[in-house]
Amino acid sequence: MTPLQKACDSAARFQPELLLGAALLLVVVVDSIRARWRDAVNFTLTAAALVAAGVLALQTRPEQYRTIWDGMVTLDSVAVFFKVLLIGASLLVLLMFRRSRELSGLVMSEFYALLLAVTLSNILLATANDIAMLYLALEMVSVTSYVMVAYMKGDKLSNEASLKYILFGAVSTGVMLYGLTLLYGLTGTTSIPGIRDVLASGLPDESRVALYVIALLIFAGFGFKTASYPSTSGARTCTRARPRPSRRSCPSLRRRPASR
């Protein structure tokens, strides 16, 4: 297969993501038309894109595990499950925001664009098969959620939560990135299955300490970003600040800390 054929083949199996990306651009374009109906159009557009992407994700279900884009993205039944789950969650967030009291006076089109971006990047994060792709998707999720937390521009709490989230988030991704680069140095490849093969074939004993340090660095970053147990402070800050429904898509938030 020539590289072009390979790219076309990958693109054919990448339809849900491409659709979300196209819808995101379209929402931005419609938003630039300063008409009163643009919010309603964008809402319909976003909902339609999410539903269509969910249907496409179900249709592109592969028979067995395979990778596309030269091993950057996986495509298997687990990937399809996560795509449908994440798209469903975004649809719920969209419907909840339509009724949000706190955001009733604001222009919502930008929020729809952000929601589509966060869905797209969550999907890429769930299907990443290469540490470069993993980092890229994680940062896209982060940057869009920083903006989502700060959506109420004049609100002090919203601004402060976003500032704290972005500073903690930036440091923790920096730490994680440092760990990922050391992992690349240790194994000589950025592909996750490649790293697994190198690690499974056994490392010399002097590399073991390095591996523990790498694991610590990477889990420190990931722990914060996914709001896992010891590092829930960022999630708590975001959930206590306003645009309330945004807590669902805060730091990849699915859980809600009990109380402060």
Place this chain on the structure above:
Amino acid sequence: MITIHHYLTVSAALFALGTMGALTRRNAVNVLMGVELILNSANINLVAFSRFASRPNLDGQLFAVFVIVIAAAEVAVALAIVLTLYRLKRTPNLDEAKALRG
């Protein structure tokens, strides 16, 4: 003769300085400068490993380009938020943003 150890030493020093800067500064812009140092230490690592690997490959260099782009995007968003903080509270100092106490 410059070996990989020299690069790794520089990168570890940058990482330590960046972490220290991010943790000890009061001014939000200085904290962001610390974050930049951390990301650039990772870039040095990537390029050095890419060059000195037993089988040299370009994966690391490609990764480093992505890291540079992402760092620019992240800092743009962060500076916008710091600017909003300044507009609301008339200060860039982080310890004065304490409404959430978290």
